Structures are given as C-alpha cells and as structure tokens.
Amino acid sequence: MNNKIKNVLTSNEMIVAYIIIGLSILIGCVNSAFFGVSTLVSLSRSMLVMLIFAVCEMVVIISGGIDVSFPAVACISLYATIRFMLASGIDSPLFAFAMAAVIGISFGAFNAFLICKMKIPPLIATLGVSSVANGGTLAFLGTKEISNIPEHVDKLSQIFIFTYTNAGGIKYSLTVLFLIPVIVCIGAYIILKYTMLGRGIYAIGGDKNAARIAGFNVTKIQFIIYMTVGCFAGIGGMTYMILMRQASPQVLMGSEMMVIAAVVMGGARITGGHGSVFGTILGVGLITLVQNNLIMLGVPTHFQTLVVGLIIVIGISITSLRAKKIANSAKV
C-alpha cells in the first residue's frame, strides 16, 4: 500500500501538478491578484481549444501514431463552413458544428487511409495532409479574414455558464463553449478506460503485432482514431472561431507543436502506449498558465517564448528520464 501511494505521488501527473503549484505560488507572491476566481475563469477560457486538440492528440499518441494535421484541418473546417454559411444564408450553430465536424472527419479518413492502407508513417502522412488542407484553404477559399459571423452562431460566444464580478466591478464570464472540452475529456476517459475500443488503442500502442494476434482489428481502430480526431479538429476549429468572433484561414497553424508538448508533458510517451486524460489536462494547464501569466512575473514578452520552451524541455526531460528509469529498473 505504501508503495502504491509512493507511485501515485511520483507519477508524471503529480510532477506536472507540483510544477503548476510551484509556479502558481511564485506568481501569487509577486501578484496577489493571481489567486482568485478571475484567474481560473480566464485560464479555463484560454485552455479551451487547446484542451480539445490535446485530448485528441493524446489518443493518437497512445495508439503509437502522431497527428500534426489537426490545426490545418481545424482551419479548413471553420473557414469552409463559414464561407458556405455566408454564401447560402444558413444561420444555425448546430449546422456550423455539424459541417465543420464532417469536413474534419473526411480529412481524418484521408489520414487513416494514408497510414493504414498506404503504410505511410503517421508523421509524414499527416504532414502531407496538413499541407493539402492548408494549401487548399488558401487556394480555393481565399485568405480574407471574415468578421461578419452569422448572428446565431456569433451569439454563442455571449452565452455564459456563470459570471463573476470582482471587487472592482470587472466581469469575468465563463463561456458555455467550455462544456465542449469537458465533454471531450469525460468521453475520452470513459472510452479509454472502460471499453474494449479504448483498451485496443492502448494495445496497438504497446505492440501492434501482438494486438493483431490478440484479435484486434488494428485498421478499424486506427480509422476510428484518426476520423474522431478529424471530427474534433473541426469542432475545435469552429469553437475557436466563435470565441474569437472572427474566421481566419490560417489562425491555428503552428499550434500543433505546443499541443504535442502539452500531451507529452502530461505523461504520454511519444513511442505510444502510455498517456492519461488527467495528465493531458495538467499538461495543457501548465503551458497555458505559463503563456498567460509570465507577464505577471515581470518576464518581458520576448523572453516568454524562451521560458515556455525551457519549461517544455524540462518537463519532457523528466518524463523521459522516468521512462528510462523504469526500463532500467530491476525486473520482477
């Protein structure tokens, strides 16, 4: 039992949690305004889209793959949907999400086809699809930023779960869109832990060949994974657009590295087979915390990227050192 407690306290998740706590105390010491509901609300809002992407990326990484196409897929989904809606005069939030999801799923299927059927390594396949999606957006849909979002869709950004007013009378509101990552996290947790599909995802990441021998349909599972990721890339893109109240064709490009870093920091091994929803939430939380609050510590803007980079390097080093330690530890 003692050992169990020790294992939990030294797990990857807890290490990230310690870093978050340490950093929070540091920021709180410099700026006491940090501790408060307002910080929590603004953090939640900043984490929102990244969390959707990160949970999906985690599932891909657990299965032993990687997906770097989701920002491009998210962009094309949101941009194509909004262009179509403006052109046809449709104004329905449900339609907006559904169309973005369908576009996402089709790109996900394309990824899965390249990976499973053409046997292209996931990194290369999704890199290619990323270029196709991004290039396609710019070539066929244009480069203009659109800010006249259809009314009903736009309204979504003004619906809040709750609003907090601080002593100074400033309002902090948590958008209803926050429910999306919450649902994604809970769904992913249940599927990964309590369904054979979820266990199959871990099994493939552990040993693809053994999974095949055991009787998993590896191709089917991979198709499900990449198509689901595509689906949520589309939904995530749409969410981002609503939050920003603006549709821009390239806005999410480049976010994939930060998302992968968050996932790996949360304890997922880049070689596959390991990872947890809780860890990923913490990983995203840490990166968002650093990105948003370094300014409170007086770190100049130019240094922030450097500091974010350092934290990623340190966090990931701890994760990989731990994996190495386990590999070298005495076997029972």
Add this chain to the structure above:
Amino acid sequence: MEMNEVFLKLEGIKKSFGGVEALKGVDLEIKKGEIHCLAGENGCGKSTLIKVISGAHDATEGNIYIEGKKIEHLNPIDAIRLGIQVIYQDFAVFPNLTVAENIAMNRALMTGAKKMDWKKARELAVMAMEQIGAHMNPDILVERLSVANKQMVAICRAIINDAKLLILDEPTTALTAKEVDKLNIIIRRLKAKGIAIVIVNHKLDEIYGIADKLTILRNGENVANGGIEEFDRTRFIKDLTGRDIVETTYRPEKSTEEILRVERFTRNGAFEDVSFVLNKGDVLGITGLLGSGRSEIGDALFGLAPAESGKVFLNEKEISIKSIEDAMNHKIGYVPEDRLTQGLFLDRSIQDNTVAASISKYLIKGKLDHAKMYEVTKEWIKKIGCIAPSPNPDIRTLSGGNAQKMVIAKWLNTEPKLLVLNGPTVGVDVGSKSDIHMILHDLVKAGVGIIIISDDLSELIQNCNKIMIMKNGKASGMLEAATLNETELTHLLSGKKEDNNE
C-alpha cells in the same frame, strides 16, 4: 479426460510457397496430456508447421484431424476456438498494460465484449496464475516483468482461453537454468490437466528434461518420431543435421608465446581487478552468471565501454584501448552478444555486411572497388561454409547460423590478431554451431587469439582450454578445461562449491 486420446493428427501435410516446398508431407500425432518436442534446424519447416496447426497458413495438401474430426479448413479463430494456443518467442504481450489485462484481454475479445470489465479481468488473472502456480501482482505493468514472468503471462493468457493444445515456440531461449526448471514444473502441471503440449526446441539437454515424445523435422519432412527414450545424443544430432557430427574437444599444443596479457583491468560497477594471459594456441573461455561482468570485459577489450584502469599487452607490447577505433587499429575483432542489433546491418546485403569492418581496404582513390568487395564476399561465403546464393541478398534473409558465420567472416576479413566472441552460438543451429567451432579451432592454429564469452558451459568445455569464471565483477579463478565437467562448472558458477568449502 481420457489421456490416451489423440488430440491432433496431421496426415501428409504439404505446404509450398510459390513453388518452394516448405513442408513435404509431415505426419504428426499428439495425444492429450503429452509433452511433445519438435526439433529441427533453422529452415526445416518448424515454423511453417506451427502456422499450419494454428491456422495461420493453409496446408496445400494433407489432412488435419482434431479430436478425431476432420477439419476441412482451419483459420486462426477456429483454431483458438478448438483450443489451440501458440506462445510465440516474443510472447506477444503488451508491455504497457497490466498483468491482469494482458491475461484477460484475448478472452474478452473472443467473447466479443465491448466493455472492459476490470474486476473480472483481475479475477481471471488470479485464477489463471493459481492454476499454474505463478505469483505476480496483477496490477503491475508487464514492462516491469522479467522475461520469464512475461512468459508466465503468455501461458496464463493461453490457458484461460481453454487451451487443449499449447504450442511453445523456443520457450527457453531467454531463460536462465533456474527459470527453465520452473517452466518445466508448470508444463508438467498443464500436462497433468490433460493439456497437450508441443515444445519447439533444439537443445537436447532441455528436451530430455521434459519431453515424452520427440519429432525431428529436416527439410520439411519428419525424419524421426518416437519416445524420448529412443534417442541418444548421437542419433539426435544425426537426425537433426543429417550428418555425423563428431563433438570434438579442443586441446591445444602448449606454447609460451604470449598473445594477450591483461593486468588489473577495472571498470567501476562492471568488473574489478581482472588479470589473465592468453598464449598462442589458447582458447580462453569467460563465463559467469548474467551481470557478473563477463560481457563487460568483452566490451572493454573492444573499446565499446573502455576500462578505467589496468594494462593490456598485445604481443607483449602495451596498448591502450580507449575507443573502438583503438581496438580496431590494434587488430582486435569483436563478435557482439546481440547479433541482430549490434552485429549486423539487417537490411543491407551480405556483401555490405562482410566488408563493413574493413571498408577502407576497398577505398581506392576515393572510390569503392565494388567488384573486389563482391569477389571477397563470395570467397568468404565459400570459405566459411555459409549457405547463401550470392553476396547480394539482404543479410536478414539468412538463418541465425549463417548470419553469425558472416559476422565472423566480417572480422576475419580484417585479419585480426585477437578475436573476442560474446555468445558466438546463441540462436545458432547444431550444424552451424559445430561449423563455427571448427572455424575457431582453425583460427587458433593460425595464431589468432580467441576469447569466447558464453554461458553455454558444454560449449566452453569443448572449445576452450582455459576457463575464467566471473563473479560479481571479479575473476574467481582460472581453470583448466580438461579437468572439468559440466556439473562441476555449474556448481562453481553458482558458487555452491565455494560456500561448502568455507
């Protein structure tokens, strides 16, 4: 359950791949509760036969009967439903999942479950472990287990799927002697339950320890079949290889001409204060348990992980080995422990592999002389008795024995003064093993110093005249091989004898 009932019967099984006959009419009968060993050299058709039995391959011709019923077409799922379970060499377990989940997963998949029932998985795992007498924490990740325990997980997984025939593909390759004993106990338990067991193995000593029956395959045919008591060592080897192999014992001519002298060789945490002398004509064996420092001495002599202190004299001249480059400049060659990852470029041709250590010889005015490399490789293939059509195919296509011969040829092509071989015949069939020993004997005669690091004690006794035993990083004695037998050496190794003396 009736013990003498036949579980599986094969009649005239033939299997060909694109015109090449891998199986040329194999008959096999396996009874319930019988431990049946299947032996054969690499490429004899063992794996193909197992794949036919497990439904992975369709037999081209022949009949399969299971429990008396003729099976027209056997596919893998049917085979599992009929109770046929194969445990492959790599066990096909999931390192990232818990013991319980590994054991229960196949069954959950077989029953078409959609939900993961953790409680049931644990119960099944505990039950299966009880049945075979294994003790493992069901919640621990399999990556934390030793090889032997990973194998236990694979066996547990097989038996909860109601195995009636368990096929173990070379189950002892990675096990220590103690672990093999434990495995044998478990196999006997399963036998007592009426499960038929097929073990693929070609180590005679181990077969004697466990088998009821023995079938020997050669070139896709079964050449011998019978109770284990019908086979003695000579017949076994003859049936296995199809030729008479004389097990020679190497006894050198005495010489005082020194090739290698090592003094107070030390690397912290690996070995300490090791000294020995290798004279012309000597074959030095270094043995010891895993982790005793035996492999590390080889690594140090080749500069892979250099020693921190101590002196090395080659032909009575002191040399310093700080890197592999140093070792190679002094004409030291090293056949590493793990041929697949350290000794070969698997996806390169035989030619590329053969000239890899001596490539500079063929660099003429900045250009590689491909014609010469081809000729040299061809000569080595012939000289070293490797069965390969030409220097062109990937070295991956060679069997273990032939590939190992080419690793040795690679070093011989550098004209070494000293050749250190770490586990030279691991995973090598009996015929090639004897060939490799002959090659080593010829080399010694030609004046090359040979050091064999191995845990195969009979190999050391047959091929070395001096044997050094390593214990916890220290050399615990230099023995004359002529005065030793295998039992004595085993005792010395595990330290029993010494303890008695104290």
